[in-house]
Amino acid sequence: MSETVxxxxxxxxxxxGRFLLLPLLPYQPPLxxxxxxxxxNIFSLALSADASREPCxxxxxxxVSLMLVCKYFQEVASPLLYANVKVRTxxxxxxxxxxxxxxxxxxxxxxxxxxxxxxxxxQIFDLSEITASLDSQQVFVVDSLLTKLFxxxxxxxxxxxxxxxxxxxxxxxxxxxxxxxxNLRALTGVCYHVSYSSAVSTEEDPSVQLLQxxxxxxxxxxxxxxxxxxxxxxxxxxxxxxxxxxxxAKLDLPRLHSLTLLSMPSSSLxxxxxxxxxxxxxxxxxxxxDDIPYPGAFASRFLDIHGESLWTLSFFxxxxxxxxxxxxxYTIFHTCPNLRHLSLECPLPVxxxxxxxxxxxxxxxxxxxSIPRPNNEFWRTLERVLPSLPSLKVVRMRDTRWLxxxxxxxxxxxxxxxxxxxxxxxxxxKGIRLLDGDWRDTS
Numbered sequence: 077m078s079e080t081v082x083x084x085x086x087x088x089x090x091x092x093g094r095f096l097l098l099p100l101l102p103y104q105p106p107l108x109x110x111x112x113x114x115x116x117n118i119f120s121l122a123l124s125a126d127a128s129r130e131p132c133x134x135x136x137x138x139x140v141s142l143m144l145v146c147k148y149f150q151e152v153a154s155p156l157l158y159a160n161v162k163v164r165t166x167x168x169x170x171x172x173x174x175x176x177x178x179x180x181x182x183x184x185x186x187x188x189x190x191x192x193x194x195x196x197x198x199q200i201f202d203l204s205e206i207t208a209s210l211d212s213q214q215v216f217v218v219d220s221l222l223t224k225l226f227x228x229x230x231x232x233x234x235x236x237x238x239x240x241x242x243x244x245x246x247x248x249x250x251x252x253x254x255x256x257x258x259n260l261r262a263l264t265g266v267c268y269h270v271s272y273s274s275a276v277s278t279e280e281d282p283s284v285q286l287l288q289x290x291x292x293x294x295x296x297x298x299x300x301x302x303x304x305x306x307x308x309x310x311x312x313x314x315x316x317x318x319x320x321x322x323x324x325a326k327l328d329l330p331r332l333h334s335l336t337l338l339s340m341p342s343s344s345l346x347x348x349x350x351x352x353x354x355x356x357x358x359x360x361x362x363x364x365x366d367d368i369p370y371p372g373a374f375a376s377r378f379l380d381i382h383g384e385s386l387w388t389l390s391f392f393x394x395x396x397x398x399x400x401x402x403x404x405x406y407t408i409f410h411t412c413p414n415l416r417h418l419s420l421e422c423p424l425p426v427x428x429x430x431x432x433x434x435x436x437x438x439x440x441x442x443x444x445x446s447i448p449r450p451n452n453e454f455w456r457t458l459e460r461v462l463p464s465l466p467s468l469k470v471v472r473m474r475d476t477r478w479l480x481x482x483x484x485x486x487x488x489x490x491x492x493x494x495x496x497x498x499x500x501x502x503x504x505x506k507g508i509r510l511l512d513g514d515w516r517d518t519s
Contacts, residue, residue, distance in 0.1 A: 115152045123156060158197040164205045166214050166221075173221045176228040191255075195228040200236075204265050207240040219243060223250045230256035237265035239299035248282040257289040264297035268340060279325045281344040287327050294331050299394070300340035327352040336361040337378075338394055346374045350381055359388040364404040364421060376405045383411035390419035390446075409440060409461075419446035419474065424454040429464055438464045446472040450495035455502075462506065471503055472511045478518065 084094050119142065143150040143157070163169045176195045183192030190196075206218065223246050237243070243251070243266075251257075272281050279285070287293070325348045333356045340346060340363065360382070364375050375391075383389075389412055391404045405411075406425040408418065413430065424447060429438050442465050447454060450473065462468065476492055489497065500510040500517075509517050 112152055115149075116156065119153050119156050154194065155197040158194040160200040160202075161198055162202040162205075166206070166210070166218060169203075169206065169218060169221050169225075173225045173228075177224060180228055191230050192228075196231055198229040199231060200234045201229060201232060202234075202236040203241075204236045204238050207238045210241075215241065219247050223247045226251045227254040230254065231259050232256065233259055234262040235260060235264070236262075237267070239265050239267045242267040242269045242301070245282050248286055252282070252286045252289055257286075258292055260290045260293060262295040263290065263293060264295065264336075266296075266298045268298050268300040268343060268345060270301070270343075272344065281325075281348070283345050284325050284327070284348045287329070287345075287348070288325065291328050292331055293329055295334040296329075296332060297336040298340065298345065299336075299338045300343065324348060324351045329354060330356065332357055334359040338363045338392065340374070341365045341368055342374055346378070350374070350377060354382050355385070357382055357385055359390075360386055361390040361392055363393050364391045364402050366403045366405045366425075368402070376407070376411075379405065379408070379411040383408075384414065386412045386415060388417040389415055390417075391421040392419070393421055409438075413440065415440070415442050417444040417446070418442060419472075420448075422448050424451055424457070426457050427461055429461055439466060440464055441467050443467050444470045444472065446474045448475040449473055449492055450476075450499055455499070468508055470509050470511055471499070472513070472515070474513050477512045477514060478516055 086093065140157070143153045161172065163172060176192075176198075180192045180195060203222075207215075210218070218241060222243065226247070227250060266283070268283055272283055283298070287296075327348055329352060332354055335349075335354070335357060337346070337349075338361065360378075362375050362378065366376055379386075379389075389408065393399065393401055401422050403423050404421060404425045406428050408415070408425070408427060410428070410430045412418075429440075431438075445458075445468065458471075473496060476496065478496070479493055496510065496512070503510050511517050
């Protein structure tokens, strides 16, 4: 107790005695309040743990109920609620844009905080699932909302768009001219349209102008819809839109380590990337166009310039109807000698080994090779290059799966399953595992 208490059991006695009241338990001072940083870490761990077990809606409801506990909890949990935003419908995007725009209108320059809340709290914005069922009018509405929304999120670290939703030039200009593009680390799902390459120089390409402001990008994903694959059968007509620009811009992307370029045989952006130094590029996913004459065949030229630093190379053609598959370059080991993981696309190339002048046998560090499905012709190619791949540990069938347990032996040995079992027996003699598309080695 903080004060002394005296008991007087006989107050009316002539000589009343007094007794000192002693506490039964030792005195404990009150606990100090936890700092806001510790509460923030506690809420972050709780949200991440719930997100791994519960759907996103339940995590959102839990965070909202957490904010209703008290005003102090609301101040701590609000930045966590807006830090990672995933929008799936046009209605949610409209409400989110109105919330940020209203807050920005109330902000004044007298405050010491440079940007309004909650816009400055948004660090991850995911829009990849919004194009499930959109008509042309809704696409225009989404584009208008994004044009209004991009300047309100200055501290974005990761922006995920939908490749089925091409941004207009005004939306790209809004994203380019906003504050904080230097904070972007990942930009994925960007749709590249053929109209962007209509400019005379690459400096006028809106996508190139955007990348010129994102100097700290680490991951970039661009999916093009420039040319219909069937139109490439007639090269003179299809390549009229593919022209060499009079001047080529040079980008500054010193931290870029993962790059995805799909369905882009040629563009102003490709010219800019060819003219850019990418010292940290280690992972590349690209659509092969090795049978298209200049200036369309950019896959081989890109590997000639940037292939030496690559550790992971994936050739992939987006599956649309009708799908036109183009061959991959057969000089992959010449241009990319440091590969650890190679994923090939049909038609599978006849890989050629580089000439070994210093030693009789060239040794490559490749550890994993992926192909769509078993192919007898490629087996002969693989068997020929295996002596130069002493580090090869895994061969993966990317588009196939082992049959589930319980199927009879006839089903296990038929068709693709039988070929996979035959490959597994052959590779096992060389100490190499055969995995399916789910990275499993058994059914």
